[in-house]
Amino acid sequence: MYKLVLLSGFLYQLPKDFSYIARETSNLKNTIMKKYPFIQNSHLRFISYSLLVAVLLIFSGCEKATAGNNEPGTEINPDSIKGLKDYYKDFFPVGVAVSPTSLTGSQSALILKHFGSLTAENVMKIAPIHPEENRYYWDNADIIVNYAKANGMMMRGHTLCWHQQTPAWMFKDAEGNPVTKEVLLARLKDHITQVVTRYKGKVYAWDVVNEAVDDDNLKFLRETEWYKICGEEYIAKAFQWAHEADPDAKLFYNDYNTEFAGKRDKVYRLLKQLLDNGVPVHGIGLQGHWNIVNPTEKDLRDAIEKFSSLGLKVQITELDVSVYSSNETDPADNVFTVEREQKQIEKYKMVFRVFRKYKNVITGVTFWNVSDKSSWLDNFPVKGRKNYPLLFDQNLQPKKAYWEVVKF
Ligand code: GLA
Numbered sequence: 001m002y003k004l005v006l007l008s009g010f011l012y013q014l015p016k017d018f019s020y021i022a023r024e025t026s027n028l029k030n031t032i033m034k035k036y037p038f039i040q041n042s043h044l045r046f047i048s049y050s051l052l053v054a055v056l057l058i059f060s061g062c063e064k065a066t067a068g069n070n071e072p073g074t075e076i077n078p079d080s081i082k083g084l085k086d087y088y089k090d091f092f093p094v095g096v097a098v099s100p101t102s103l104t105g106s107q108s109a110l111i112l113k114h115f116g117s118l119t120a121e122n123v124m125k126i127a128p129i130h131p132e133e134n135r136y137y138w139d140n141a142d143i144i145v146n147y148a149k150a151n152g153m154m155m156r157g158h159t160l161c162w163h164q165q166t167p168a169w170m171f172k173d174a175e176g177n178p179v180t181k182e183v184l185l186a187r188l189k190d191h192i193t194q195v196v197t198r199y200k201g202k203v204y205a206w207d208v209v210n211e212a213v214d215d216d217n218l219k220f221l222r223e224t225e226w227y228k229i230c231g232e233e234y235i236a237k238a239f240q241w242a243h244e245a246d247p248d249a250k251l252f253y254n255d256y257n258t259e260f261a262g263k264r265d266k267v268y269r270l271l272k273q274l275l276d277n278g279v280p281v282h283g284i285g286l287q288g289h290w291n292i293v294n295p296t297e298k299d300l301r302d303a304i305e306k307f308s309s310l311g312l313k314v315q316i317t318e319l320d321v322s323v324y325s326s327n328e329t330d331p332a333d334n335v336f337t338v339e340r341e342q343k344q345i346e347k348y349k350m351v352f353r354v355f356r357k358y359k360n361v362i363t364g365v366t367f368w369n370v371s372d373k374s375s376w377l378d379n380f381p382v383k384g385r386k387n388y389p390l391l392f393d394q395n396l397q398p399k400k401a402y403w404e405v406v407k408f
Contacts, residue, residue: 095366163224196245254285285317320389
């Protein structure tokens, strides 16, 4: 390598200031020409050109190899510098749910490489962002929104009205009694107007109402505080106020288990009712908290077709694929076996194949958490049972499932 550098120096006829290298170069040249008298200046010049080109090629090859992650078992993979979002650039934006702390260090590098859209995992929910009636707390949400803006990423807002992570003050008066419908609707209007206005032009889509439909097949709407105090009117009003605050924002109804016929049909009924009444709903968010068994391909396709037949766009808003099925709750099952891994790979392959097929109606796919290092599924439905539901492992490296998802 030392000699290569000297020969390259000869080629460039380094200025006198680099007299040491120049002297060594010249000594080397003289030694070679003395030992091999048939070698002339022009030969050496040719050799040094070739060596310089070779060195440059070797270095650029090394850089490519280390710039990205190589598919296991392959030589340098020229595609490895691409991120997930790049493979899907002709299909839909690929996003991820984050906390402010995930936007630093190696997680940040992974996020920037693979994702083009962000969702706040928690900090835009009512409790964190509006902890008291007359106090909003913007700092954490601002961190995420500013990061998205600074890095040219899309930003989804999550969520304006939900029955969980909503502070108790919302539903109570100063004496601790339930507020009237008028008071609660006025509070909801203030909340939505303040939050949507603050992020107008920065958040392109909002999950306006989350999980308003009941899981029980015999019931339609979930009997939350919102419902008990306001009746179903709060849903339409929430969309209307969000639209008034930012007429350009895309407004979503967001829910889980939307691929099971019973829940799917109730969500469809709600959305149809809203649209028939002229309520500004633009899309349905299928949360996508799936597992190695569900959904089946048919269920997923049927759901996408049914919702999009209403003229709505579809987004997968909270994607993860648990390595346990929903009826496995025994903590003794907490081993990530090869069989479970294979089933997860197959499920990821299938769902992304379906997403690609419906790219005309799917306008976004967002993962719920960055990597297997930490997921809400580590504590749900079984507390402390480690799960591995994402495409990146605990060391932030792409898993086998990742390589299957980008292979098409
Ligand atoms: C629901 C909510 C999300 C999140 C997950 C669990 O799906 O919409 O915001 O809380 O539950 O992490």
